Amino acid sequence: MNRTLSVIRMQFVNRQTYVWIPLIILAGSFVLSLLIFALIPTDAPKYGGAAQAPLWYLLAVGIQAMTMSFPFSQAMSVTRREFYVGALLTAGIAALVLVAVYVLGGFVEQLTGGWGMNGWYFYLPWIWEAGPLGAGLFYFVMAVLLFIIGFWSATIYKRFGGVGLTIVLVGIGLALVGLLWLVGRMDAWGFVWEWLMSAGAMGLTAWAAVVAVLLAGIAFLTLRRTVP
Amino acid sequence: MIDEGRALFLQIAESVENAIVEGTLAEEAQAPSTNELAAFHRINPATAAKGIAMLVDKGVLYKRRGIGMFVAPGARQVLLGERRAAFADRYVDPLLAEARKLGLAADDLADLVRDRASAWEAASVNEGMTR
Amino acid sequence: MTTSPDLVVQVDHLTKRYRETLAVDDVSFSIEKDKIYGLLGRNGAGKTTVMSILTAQNFATSGDVRVFGEQPYENARVLGRMCFVRESQKYPDDATPTHAFAMARLFFPRWDQKLADRLIEDFQLPPKKRIKKLSRGQLSAVGVIIGLASRAEITFFDEPYLGLDAVARQIFYDRLLEDYTLHPRTVILSSHLIDEVANLIEKVIVIDRGRIIMDDDTDAVRDRAASIVGDTAIVEAFVAGREVIHRESLGRVSSVTVLGALSPEDRRRLAAAGLEVGPVSLQQLIVRTTQHSPSDTAITTEGAVR
Numbered sequence: 001m002n003r004t005l006s007v008i009r010m011q012f013v014n015r016q017t018y019v020w021i022p023l024i025i026l027a028g029s030f031v032l033s034l035l036i037f038a039l040i041p042t043d044a045p046k047y048g049g050a051a052q053a054p055l056w057y058l059l060a061v062g063i064q065a066m067t068m069s070f071p072f073s074q075a076m077s078v079t080r081r082e083f084y085v086g087a088l089l090t091a092g093i094a095a096l097v098l099v100a101v102y103v104l105g106g107f108v109e110q111l112t113g114g115w116g117m118n119g120w121y122f123y124l125p126w127i128w129e130a131g132p133l134g135a136g137l138f139y140f141v142m143a144v145l146l147f148i149i150g151f152w153s154a155t156i157y158k159r160f161g162g163v164g165l166t167i168v169l170v171g172i173g174l175a176l177v178g179l180l181w182l183v184g185r186m187d188a189w190g191f192v193w194e195w196l197m198s199a200g201a202m203g204l205t206a207w208a209a210v211v212a213v214l215l216a217g218i219a220f221l222t223l224r225r226t227v228p
Numbered sequence: 229m230i231d232e233g234r235a236l237f238l239q240i241a242e243s244v245e246n247a248i249v250e251g252t253l254a255e256e257a258q259a260p261s262t263n264e265l266a267a268f269h270r271i272n273p274a275t276a277a278k279g280i281a282m283l284v285d286k287g288v289l290y291k292r293r294g295i296g297m298f299v300a301p302g303a304r305q306v307l308l309g310e311r312r313a314a315f316a317d318r319y320v321d322p323l324l325a326e327a328r329k330l331g332l333a334a335d336d337l338a339d340l341v342r343d344r345a346s347a348w349e350a351a352s353v354n355e356g357m358t359r
Numbered sequence: 360m361t362t363s364p365d366l367v368v369q370v371d372h373l374t375k376r377y378r379e380t381l382a383v384d385d386v387s388f389s390i391e392k393d394k395i396y397g398l399l400g401r402n403g404a405g406k407t408t409v410m411s412i413l414t415a416q417n418f419a420t421s422g423d424v425r426v427f428g429e430q431p432y433e434n435a436r437v438l439g440r441m442c443f444v445r446e447s448q449k450y451p452d453d454a455t456p457t458h459a460f461a462m463a464r465l466f467f468p469r470w471d472q473k474l475a476d477r478l479i480e481d482f483q484l485p486p487k488k489r490i491k492k493l494s495r496g497q498l499s500a501v502g503v504i505i506g507l508a509s510r511a512e513i514t515f516f517d518e519p520y521l522g523l524d525a526v527a528r529q530i531f532y533d534r535l536l537e538d539y540t541l542h543p544r545t546v547i548l549s550s551h552l553i554d555e556v557a558n559l560i561e562k563v564i565v566i567d568r569g570r571i572i573m574d575d576d577t578d579a580v581r582d583r584a585a586s587i588v589g590d591t592a593i594v595e596a597f598v599a600g601r602e603v604i605h606r607e608s609l610g611r612v613s614s615v616t617v618l619g620a621l622s623p624e625d626r627r628r629l630a631a632a633g634l635e636v637g638p639v640s641l642q643q644l645i646v647r648t649t650q651h652s653p654s655d656t657a658i659t660t661e662g663a664v665r
Contacts, residue, residue: 003435003466006466009465010462010465013461013462014453014455014458017451067449072449072451072454072459072462074416075442075443075444075445075448075505076466076467077414077438077440077441077442077443077466077511078435078438078466079415079434079435079438081433227417228416231638232554232581232638232639232640232643233581233582233584233586234581234582234638235582236577236578236581237578263540266540267536267537267540270533270536270559271558272395272536272539272558272559272560273539274395274561275558275561275577278578317623317626317627321627322630325630325631325633328633329633
């Protein structure tokens with residue numbers, strides 16, 4: 001456990017990756033959104049999607065964890081399991097920090113009535129319909145999921161090469177297309193749409209968690225035989 | 229200084245023996261330590277240790293517990309005896325071989341040796357006078 | 360007085376196959392505690408592959424590897440006592456040497472920061488400059504410093520000298536010996552600059568095309584060959600019946616490298632025949648036994664009519 005904690009500490013030695021850059025992206029996209037809100041001449045509520053930006057950055061971090069931190073961790077004589085758990089925990093910590101910022105930001109946003117402009121960056125109603133905890137959970141799971149997607153795809157790439165990754169992605173694409181076709185065949189679009197609506201943000205969170213766990217498991221199994 | 233093709237530990241042992249024969253390392257004096265030798269010649273300390281161990285086995289050095297290795301009494305005489313015995317193999321045979329290549333007979337060789345010896349003798353006498 | 364040696368690494372019939380190529384071919388050897396080993400061989404001979412497998416960074420196709428008596432794969436207990444910084448090591452993005460050493464300090468329990476600081480000065484390494492912007496030599500220095508300062512019980516140095524100039528290399532050898540003298544540990548040094556490391560290594564293991572062709576005490580190997588020079592006909596007469604590993608001729612003069620110690624009788628015969636005997640350095644010996652040019656006769660016993 002000690003060494004796993006060291007893996008976490010290792011990721012924070014260079015504070016850029018997990019601290020500064022996400023903060024900069026967050027601050028930048030926030031300021032940008034405010035400016036755009038200010039420019040739009042209407043009193044109707046304005047919703048921006050820019051809050052996604054730091055989350056997508058975590059995808060890049062997930063990839064980097066595999067391509068750069070993993071080989072170095074091997075030189076540090078760390079086992080693959082210690083590295084894996086440490087990387088996930090680090091992502092979890094980063095996600096928690098983001099969540100704290102988002103939830104607090106959401107409160108402030110509500111208090112100020114959308115920064116006095118009815119402009120909403122943090123507080124998006126459909127995410128907050130289950131309350132602040134629900135919103136926190138949503139952002140947390142999304143952040144971790146994106147990290148895992150990056151980590152998982154980089155693991156496949158490292159183990160099976162560019163060709164392997166392409167085959168896997170194409171396979172997933174085909175599976176999705178097949179699913180869509182199936183829905184169309186069964187004329188179930190209405191059903192699907194209703195189901196999506198009723199599930200809401202929490203439903204989406206639950207499914208995202210399932211996918212995250214699945215990909216995480218695959219990533220670990222792949223990592224176990226990956227050469228740095 | 230280090231010969232590429234011969235066992236290193238032997239060369240280390242020889243260098244210590246040379247110092248004893250030349251008199252720079254006196255009897256009952258402390259021999260350089262393994263680490264000192266290793267550092268000086270830039271070699272693995274284990275190799276230096278092997279060379280020293282060989283000298284201890286041979287009786288040239290002896291160990292004083294807690295202090296180090298010292299030159300055994302009588303070591304110089306033993307080494308001189310050894311080298312004199314090997315002298316013919318090491319120096320005379322190559323000399324003869326080279327002389328043969330140059331067409332020098334044994335007598336010519338003997339004359340050369342005598343001439344050079346007296347020249348050296350004269351030089352060291354001069355030195356003795358001016359000292 | 361012989362004591363049975365403490366073996367820290369044992370490799371039995373290790374094989375690594377990539378598709379059609381055998382990178383490591385049925386390799387067996389052991390490593391004794393607290394000795395400096397030279398793992399020598401040409402580029403691509405299999406040195407890095409073997410070291411990667413020992414540190415569980417790569418996987419064997421077949422065979423058994425034991426470090427401190429256990430299998431190293433996913434074994435934190437064993438891995439934490441080793442350090443292997445490879446020749447083209449990747450470092451975390453935007454990391455500086457200072458970051459890298461701070462990270463190393465987290466994982467190597469015996470890490471010596473004072474030693475690291477001293478080495479940073481010795482190698483004139485800019486500690487706050489990003490690693491990806493360092494020169495090849497400075498990059499090597501980072502790896503070398505991690506290896507030295509880690510004080511790991513088994514430390515591997517994988518061709519650590521790449522990009523280091525002669526002065527820096529000498530600094531490395533000197534610091535390695537110094538530290539080894541004060542704090543003995545098992546060191547495995549892979550190199551193809553054989554003559555430079557010949558005096559540092561106590562044991563030598565030579566790998567050629569995935570196979571071990573030499574595994575011995577360095578001093579024992581040094582005496583193993585001699586170079587005989589002289590008139591071709593006379594030389595050939597002398598070497599008949601001996602194992603020849605190399606021959607060169609210029610006009611009527613030949614230089615032949617033979618394996619096997621020369622007795623005092625042999626030396627007298629050689630001197631009498633007007634042949635010169637020269638030593639064969641470790642590098643020459645290894646080079647000549649691993650050369651595979653078409654004109655080279657490799658290892659062959661004399662007697663056959665050519």
